[in-house]
Amino acid sequence: MRLLESDSLVLHSFDYRETSRIVRIATRDAGVLSVIARGARRPKSPFGSAIDLFTSGVAHVRVNPARDLHTLTGFDATRSRSELAGSLARFTAASAVAELCLRFANEDDSGRVHDAATSVLDAIGVATPDDVPAIALAGAWRVVAELGFAPSLDQCATCHADLVADEPVTFDHRAGGALCARCARLGPRGRLFPAEARETLRAWLDGTESALGDSSTRRAHQRLLREFLEEHLADGKPLRAFATWEAQSFSHAPAEHA
Amino acid sequence: MSAIEDLVTELSRLPTIGKKSALRLTYHLLKQPPEQSRRLAQVLGTLTERVRLCERCFNLTEEQPCTICKDPRRDAATICVVEEASDIAAVERTGEYRGVYHVLGGRLSPLDGIGPDELTVTALVQRVGAGGIREVIVATNPKLEGEATALYVQEQLSSLGVLVSRIALGMPVGGDLEYADGVTIAQAIASRRQMR
Ligand SMILES: [Zn+2]
Ligand SMILES: [Zn+2]
Numbered sequence: 001m002r003l004l005e006s007d008s009l010v011l012h013s014f015d016y017r018e019t020s021r022i023v024r025i026a027t028r029d030a031g032v033l034s035v036i037a038r039g040a041r042r043p044k045s046p047f048g049s050a051i052d053l054f055t056s057g058v059a060h061v062r063v064n065p066a067r068d069l070h071t072l073t074g075f076d077a078t079r080s081r082s083e084l085a086g087s088l089a090r091f092t093a094a095s096a097v098a099e100l101c102l103r104f105a106n107e108d109d110s111g112r113v114h115d116a117a118t119s120v121l122d123a124i125g126v127a128t129p130d131d132v133p134a135i136a137l138a139g140a141w142r143v144v145a146e147l148g149f150a151p152s153l154d155q156c157a158t159c160h161a162d163l164v165a166d167e168p169v170t171f172d173h174r175a176g177g178a179l180c181a182r183c184a185r186l187g188p189r190g191r192l193f194p195a196e197a198r199e200t201l202r203a204w205l206d207g208t209e210s211a212l213g214d215s216s217t218r219r220a221h222q223r224l225l226r227e228f229l230e231e232h233l234a235d236g237k238p239l240r241a242f243a244t245w246e247a248q249s250f251s252h253a254p255a256e257h258a
Numbered sequence: 259m260s261a262i263e264d265l266v267t268e269l270s271r272l273p274t275i276g277k278k279s280a281l282r283l284t285y286h287l288l289k290q291p292p293e294q295s296r297r298l299a300q301v302l303g304t305l306t307e308r309v310r311l312c313e314r315c316f317n318l319t320e321e322q323p324c325t326i327c328k329d330p331r332r333d334a335a336t337i338c339v340v341e342e343a344s345d346i347a348a349v350e351r352t353g354e355y356r357g358v359y360h361v362l363g364g365r366l367s368p369l370d371g372i373g374p375d376e377l378t379v380t381a382l383v384q385r386v387g388a389g390g391i392r393e394v395i396v397a398t399n400p401k402l403e404g405e406a407t408a409l410y411v412q413e414q415l416s417s418l419g420v421l422v423s424r425i426a427l428g429m430p431v432g433g434d435l436e437y438a439d440g441v442t443i444a445q446a447i448a449s450r451r452q453m454r
Contacts, residue, residue: 012369018274043430048439053402080441085406088366088374088413095368102369241368248373
């Protein structure tokens, strides 16, 4: 049993039994942890509203080395993110980023996922609905890059031949990135990856901003990221928040009634 | 599987009931006169047969529409939107609210697979769009998910020319500023009201 005190971000939180909540947090020092907040649902709980979704704070955790569920003994909230509830675009995008961290970052103890996720959520929180998709996609790829899974874009993922920057290539999730024409012919299962999309993705992985064009470009990028995540997770479990985010992106405009 | 194991499995699916409690309940039932267990089985059967969702408000009911929707003394022009049917009981306990309800069937929670299509928001928009509604009070829970749900509902209703209000959030009655957390105090200040 060891005590951990770490800057943390609440990624998911759900009721457990009559009075408790289970919270999944990205910590700076121990990766993503599942912790139980006992009594958190009681009216006079010491946790108050501190462990609400997407809240940052200092978590005090009693780590149980023999189990996957640890005990949250306290959470000093430093920043709540009510602005993420401000629109469906923000809320679903933030949830998709949280899901990505939850599913990928279990082993990360470098703090990079915590830091990247925190800055992505802050950026989504101030974005206009039109800007949310590009900011969320950029942030999601940055998390992927921080974890060391960045796809290969300038060299063939299979034979490592240099790729010409302004030519369309094939993107093959299983191979781990873009393929040269020769390798693409050998294993015909990738999808066409236009030079412009490659340019955008390169900028996102480098941490620079790059806006998205029309809605079909945006949808193509969402699909590319989803397929990439599914390939890497390979556990067959659906990415539910991601699916909601994709569905939201092209529907649910305010109702029109005369 | 044995009959005992079957019941233990089914009981431990219930909220707050672990394997140990399920086993205890099972042995308790076996010690009672068989008539009591038969009665329980019968009541459970009737429950699932009779209880349906109200076609208008999605409350749980045995009649269509539910007793609240049907009650002529209630103000049908005011709708209180709640997450779950069980929340209706909480509001009804106050004895203060005289309007009708709309049950969303949950709150937005993409991480749990709940998006707008999993809730009854479209039905609410149709209900309000049909006319005769003055005010919609959004009483989802004061958590981020409840807040996101409230704002989504408001956005969906925005073009219908109906007053949409949100229940006040903040300090609990009997609470103490000194012991409240920062988020609660901030919400209490944001939803302050003018004093007369
Ligand atoms: Zn190659
Ligand atoms: Zn009803």
